[in-house]
Amino acid sequence: MTVKSTTRARKKAAPAVPDTLPPVLSEAQSSESQPDAQPELIQLLTPEGIRVEHPDFPLTTTPEELRSLYRDLVLVRRFDAEATSLQRQGELGLWASLLGQEAAQVGSGRAMRTGDYAFPTYREHGVAWCRDVDPLNLLGMFRGVNHGGWDPNEKNFHLYTIVIGAQTLHATGYAMGITKDSADDAVIAYFGDGASSQGDVSEAFTFASVYNAPVVFFCQNNQWAISEPTTNQTRIPLYRRASGFGFPGVRVDGNDVLACLAVTRWALDHARSGNGPVLVEAFTYRMGAHTTSDDPTRYRATEETESWKVKDPISRLKAYLEHEGLADEAFFAELEAESEQLGLRVREGVRNMPDPDPTLIFDHVYAEPHTLVDEERAEYEAYAASFEGGENH
Amino acid sequence: MAGQLSIAKALNEALRKSLENDPKTLLMGEDIGKLGGVFRITDGLQKDFGEDRVIDTPLAESGIVGTAIGLALRGYRPVVEIQFDGFVYPAFDQIVSQLAKMHARALGHVKMPVTVRIPFAGGIGAVEHHSESHEAYFAHTAGLRVVTPSNAHDAHWMLRQAIASDDPVIFLEPKRRYWDKGEVGDSADLGLHSARVVRPGADATLIAYGPMVKVCQEAAAAAEEDGRRLEVVDLRSISPIDFATVEESVKRTGRAIVVHEAPVFMGLGSELAARITERCFYHLEAPVLRVGGYHAPYPPSRVEESYLPDLDRVLDAVDRALAF
Ligand SMILES: Cc1ncc(C[n+]2csc(CCOP(=O)(O)OP(=O)(O)O)c2C)c(N)n1
Ligand SMILES: [Mg+2]
Numbered sequence: 001m002t003v004k005s006t007t008r009a010r011k012k013a014a015p016a017v018p019d020t021l022p023p024v025l026s027e028a029q030s031s032e033s034q035p036d037a038q039p040e041l042i043q044l045l046t047p048e049g050i051r052v053e054h055p056d057f058p059l060t061t062t063p064e065e066l067r068s069l070y071r072d073l074v075l076v077r078r079f080d081a082e083a084t085s086l087q088r089q090g091e092l093g094l095w096a097s098l099l100g101q102e103a104a105q106v107g108s109g110r111a112m113r114t115g116d117y118a119f120p121t122y123r124e125h126g127v128a129w130c131r132d133v134d135p136l137n138l139l140g141m142f143r144g145v146n147h148g149g150w151d152p153n154e155k156n157f158h159l160y161t162i163v164i165g166a167q168t169l170h171a172t173g174y175a176m177g178i179t180k181d182s183a184d185d186a187v188i189a190y191f192g193d194g195a196s197s198q199g200d201v202s203e204a205f206t207f208a209s210v211y212n213a214p215v216v217f218f219c220q221n222n223q224w225a226i227s228e229p230t231t232n233q234t235r236i237p238l239y240r241r242a243s244g245f246g247f248p249g250v251r252v253d254g255n256d257v258l259a260c261l262a263v264t265r266w267a268l269d270h271a272r273s274g275n276g277p278v279l280v281e282a283f284t285y286r287m288g289a290h291t292t293s294d295d296p297t298r299y300r301a302t303e304e305t306e307s308w309k310v311k312d313p314i315s316r317l318k319a320y321l322e323h324e325g326l327a328d329e330a331f332f333a334e335l336e337a338e339s340e341q342l343g344l345r346v347r348e349g350v351r352n353m354p355d356p357d358p359t360l361i362f363d364h365v366y367a368e369p370h371t372l373v374d375e376e377r378a379e380y381e382a383y384a385a386s387f388e389g390g391e392n393h
Numbered sequence: 394m395a396g397q398l399s400i401a402k403a404l405n406e407a408l409r410k411s412l413e414n415d416p417k418t419l420l421m422g423e424d425i426g427k428l429g430g431v432f433r434i435t436d437g438l439q440k441d442f443g444e445d446r447v448i449d450t451p452l453a454e455s456g457i458v459g460t461a462i463g464l465a466l467r468g469y470r471p472v473v474e475i476q477f478d479g480f481v482y483p484a485f486d487q488i489v490s491q492l493a494k495m496h497a498r499a500l501g502h503v504k505m506p507v508t509v510r511i512p513f514a515g516g517i518g519a520v521e522h523h524s525e526s527h528e529a530y531f532a533h534t535a536g537l538r539v540v541t542p543s544n545a546h547d548a549h550w551m552l553r554q555a556i557a558s559d560d561p562v563i564f565l566e567p568k569r570r571y572w573d574k575g576e577v578g579d580s581a582d583l584g585l586h587s588a589r590v591v592r593p594g595a596d597a598t599l600i601a602y603g604p605m606v607k608v609c610q611e612a613a614a615a616a617e618e619d620g621r622r623l624e625v626v627d628l629r630s631i632s633p634i635d636f637a638t639v640e641e642s643v644k645r646t647g648r649a650i651v652v653h654e655a656p657v658f659m660g661l662g663s664e665l666a667a668r669i670t671e672r673c674f675y676h677l678e679a680p681v682l683r684v685g686g687y688h689a690p691y692p693p694s695r696v697e698e699s700y701l702p703d704l705d706r707v708l709d710a711v712d713r714a715l716a717f
Contacts, residue, residue, distance in 0.1 A: 148496070149501035152466070159498055163490050169456055170491070173463020180445060180469070199483075203456030210451055364501040365535050367559040371586065373535075374635040 036117045041283055044258040047311045049319025051258075058261040063326040069257050070321060071335055072106040073314045076126040078339040079135050082346045083125075083142070087292045091350050094143040096123045100255070103313030104220050106130060108188060108259020108282070111268055115185040117156040119171035121164065123220075124190050126224030131157040135342075136349040139198055145356055165191060165198030168217065171203045175213035175271075177217035186214040186272040188264070194225020196241065197233045205245040205277070214271035216264065217242075217279045218252060227299040239281035254284030255313040285311070358384070397574040400542070403549035404434050404510075406567065408472065408576075411556045412442050415470060418678045420447045421457055422474030422510075431476055432512055432571055454484035461507050462491055463592060472556055478513040479522025485530075492561045493536030504559040504600070508552075514604045514654045515568035516701055518694040525691055526655035531563045532632040532664075539632040540585060541565035543606035545575035547589075547629060554585040565631075567604035583635060588635035590642060594624035597648035597714050600665060602628040605652045605702060612707040623711065631661060639665065640672045641696045648677035652702050657685040679717035682710045 061069075080098050087095040098105060098177035101123070108132025112118065117245055118127050128138055133155050140146040141160060148159035178185050195201055196219060208215050218237055223230055230238070242249030248270070252263040259280055267278035285308040289296050296305075302367030322328040362377040411418045420435055420442075426449040429436030439447035454475060461471035473643070475481045481488070484503050488509065488577070515524030529540045538560050542548040555562040562585075583589060591606060592613050592664050599609040606627045613623035624642050628634060645651045649669050651662035662683035669681050684702045692700045 020568050035580025137552075138692050146500060147498040148501075149498070149500040152499060153503070158466070161491075163486060166459065166491055168487060169487065170463040170466060172456075173460030173465075174467045176460060177464045177467025177469055180575070181467070199457060200455055200487075203451070204454040206451050206453060207456050324450070364497040364499075366538070367496055367501070367504050370538075370560075373633075 007157055010051065015092060022348070042259050042263055043256050044262060045256045045316055045320060047255070049316045049323065051320060053323075054262075056268060057132055057262040059258055059261065060237070060311040066317070066321060067327050067331060069106060069110065069261070069282045070268075070314075070317050070327070071338075072110065072126070072129060073257060073317065074335055074339055075342055076102050076106060076129050077314060079129070079346060080125055082343045083139060084288070084292065086139075086347065086350050087181050091345050092139060092292075093144050094293060096142075096291045097288040098123050098125050100285045100308065101220055101222055101282075102126050102311070103257035103317075104218075104254035104260050104282035104284050107257040108190075108218050108264040111261050111264035112115050112188065112233070113185070113268070115183070116268060116272075117158070117171075117174055117185065117187045119158045119167040119174070119187065119189045121167065121190050121195070122160045122162050123192075126155055127136045127188075127190065131155040133157050135346055136353070139346070139350050140353070143350060143353060145353055150252040151287055164195040165204075166196075166206035167191070168201050169207070171215050172208045172211075172213050172277075172300070175215035175277075176211050178214055179211065184272045186216065186268045188216045188218050188268070190218050190220065192225060193219065193221040193223065193230045193238060194228060195219075196238050197295070205241070205279075212274070212276040214274075214294040215277045216267040216271055217277060218264065218267075219279065219281045220284055221281050222254075222284050224286050224290070224296075224300065226290045226294060227296075229300075231300050233285070237281065239279055242277075242279035245277075248278065249279035249281065251281045251283055254282030255308075255311045255316070257313060257317060263346045270375075284313075396576075398455070398545045398549070398577050399574050400545050400548045400566070401432060401434055402569040402653055403545040403575075403577050404552055405436055405438070407439060407549045407556075409441070411436065411472070411553055412446060413589060417468060418446070418470045418472065420454050420472050420474065421450050422448075423450060423452055423457075423476050424643045425449060425474050425547045432625045433568070434510070434512075434571075435474065448484060453469065458487035458507075458509065459482040461504065462495065463489065465505050465507050466503060470556065472508045473490060473508060475509060475532060477519075478511055478525040478527055481509075481511055481527070484509075484644065488537070488561075488563075489532070489534050493534045495536075496560070497536060505561045506556075506559050507561045508555045508558075508564055509561070510552075510564045510566060512568035512571075513565040514567055514569065515691060515697055516604060516654075517574045518697070519533055520694070521691065524694075524697065526653065526686065527652075528563075528631050531653060532661065537632065538562045540630045540632070540712035541566065541567060541603035542629065543567065543570065543603055543627050545573070546577045548626075549577045550581035551585055553627065554581060558585065559562075565603060569604055570607065573607070583629070586630040586633050586635060588629055588638040589623060589627045589629045590638065592623070592625040594622040595646060596622050597650060597711055598624045598626055598639075598642045599650050599652060599707065599711075600626045600628060601652040602625050602631060602661075603653075605654060608703060609652055612704045612711070613661060615704060616708060616711060621711065621715070634661075634665070634668075636668055636672065639669065643669050644676040647676055648717075649673075649677075649681045650684060650707070650710045650714055651681065652684045652707055652710075654686055654701055656688050657683045658688045660672075660685050669678055677680075679714045680694065682714050684710045 103128025
């Protein structure tokens with residue numbers, strides 16, 4: 001079965017809730033009648049690096065595109081590793097590593113068009129990379145110099161959201177606005193397997209389906225929510241939650257960048273063409289700790305982590321590039337050099353990131369003047385000035 | 394605006410004007426369309442502005458506020474109706490952690506022009522969760538503005554100012570006064586955050602807002618018969634508070650009594666008492682007294698009269714203040 005071609009016109013009202021699953025879902029995915037059946041995992045590149053076809057998600061790629069995706073994966077992993085070591089060195093207060101989830105983020109991030117908008121959690125460094133957000137911007141909040149601070153509208157990449165699930169509603173509201181503007185942009189709401197239990201996520205599903213909003217719910221099921229396995233969140237595969245809300249859900253191999261790209265592209269086009277939301281469950285694995293403060297040896301077995309190592313998103317694409325002769329030695333060497341450069345830039349950028357002036361505390365509490373904030377700022381400034389030399393500390 | 398309008402109608406007109414003046418203004422809430430809201434504040438607006446701008450939402454408060462935030466990010470100016478005070482708590486995270494903080498988190502790069510209208514406070518004989526005064530929670534949250542009108546003129550103009558504000562505003566509507574009528578002037582005579590001396594006096598200052606302004610005015614009228622001249626200050630804005638007006642009044646009268654329906658403990662009165670003590674210490678003839686609700690769940694309606702500050706409780710406090 002191939003993906004049904006969709007119309008341009010955005011429907012005003014939500015379509016009637018389908019009594020069968022939308023046609024895009026293969027038989028294997030719509031196996032509600034056999035709840036114990038293993039769901040099909042949409043895959044275009046096996047862990048061994050063999051290119052396979054999927055009837056619903058055809059994908060053609062040029063060698064250059066494949067190399068470009070590989071470059072993204074490598075650089076994103078390098079950035080992440082650099083941030084982890086900067087935390088170890090005391091330059092960052094905390095870091096939430098994306099190790100293992102590079103393909104889910106790069107695949108979905110590269111599926112977006114310029115006008116599309118991403119609403120991330122706190123771990124979407126790979127998506128930020130694809131949106132061309134300066135990696136140093138992401139480090140500000142982990143260093144403690146701001147709570148984000150970048151202009152979300154510059155790259156259509158919203159601020160990181162730490163309250164899990166909350167951003168799925170912002171994404172849905174934004175998508176409702178797109179519909180009102182009769183624009184053909186779409187939105188991706190990122191969230192995790194743990195977040196799937198939050199009421200806000202269910203409410204976002206409801207609003208998105210009722211208003212037929214052009215939003216793709218992209219759940220990275222990395223198997224863990226800190227120490228809680230996915231079995232603490234759900235009895236059914238997460239992608240099947242969508243059917244109860246009346247929109248399609250698919251499960252994709254989250255370690256396969258090609259599958260993530262193809263599926264997300266389809267989902268975004270489905271949404272932007274007036275067909276409403278889609279839930280994509282990217283089946284992946286959090287290879288590292290939840291954050292640098294976490295100790296996963298307390299709750300999960302090394303064998304499990306080891307078993308996911310062979311599914312690594314980067315090595316499978318590398319194997320493919322190599323045995324198909326799509327990249328030569330020079331490419332890999334150049335990329336290695338670029339990766340070193342990125343590491344250096346990030347290290348230096350973080351170390352030279354200045355602490356803000358303490359009056360930052362008062363700067364942006366409100367958009368318009370506020371007497372109490374003005375008064376407290378004046379009090380603070382007078383107090384700071386009362387010290388010898390008028391220093392702030 | 395010609396003639397006397399009820400607070401409800403004044404609010405309705407304010408919404409209509411806001412929808413007319415700015416195509417980005419949207420109304421969102423439960424039953425605000427065909428029904429016109431359970432208090433009819435949005436009566437007729439969906440008919441005139443369409444379902445795309447006056448939106449009957451799913452019954453999910455967090456979802457309403459959360460999607461309003463997303464719409465604001467897209468350039469819209471949503472005005473959200475929470476059906477009753479006690480039903481805002483499911484949206485508490487979206488209001489306190491998301492809406493209030495977004496501007497600061499983005500270092501000013503995004504604005505959050507979202508107004509959250511909430512019919513609040515008691516006195517209408519309702520079942521539980523329909524009579525609460527939760528202003529202190531919101532006033533305690535930086536990033537939010539919190540206001541409440543006490544009359545039709547302010548209801549109209551303050552709502553228009555709140556909607557025009559680029560900051561999130563919690564707009565508390567004194568539901569038991571919805572049907573009180575008053576003249577609505579042709580323009581706003583005060584800024585959104587200014588207090589108003591609604592009755593001049595010299596012996597003590599009664600400080601109130603929302604539904605308690607009327608109670609204080611009645612108390613002042615009764616006290617006058619005993620030769621006591623009480624000044625009444627209608628705060629109008631709970632965050633920020635116009636302390637200049639409060640200070641000026643209390644320095645003249647030397648006595649202050651804060652009146653609100655919300656529980657006294659950790660209520661606005663505590664903040665006002667502390668500030669007045671700091672600013673007017675040498676002018677005070679008596680400690681600042683507070684009249685308000687008890688530290689108990691809002692009671693069943695058959696006993697709410699005993700919970701709510703009324704004329705007698707206000708006058709009792711006046712007696713105590715003047716006895717110092
Ligand atoms: C509302 C809320 N509750 C609790 C937390 C603390 N917390 C941070 S991340 C996390 C786990 C989230 O798991 P998941 O959604 O699977 O995302 P992942 O961290 O695996 O990417 C928890 C419990 C939070 N940030 N927000
Ligand atoms: Mg997880």
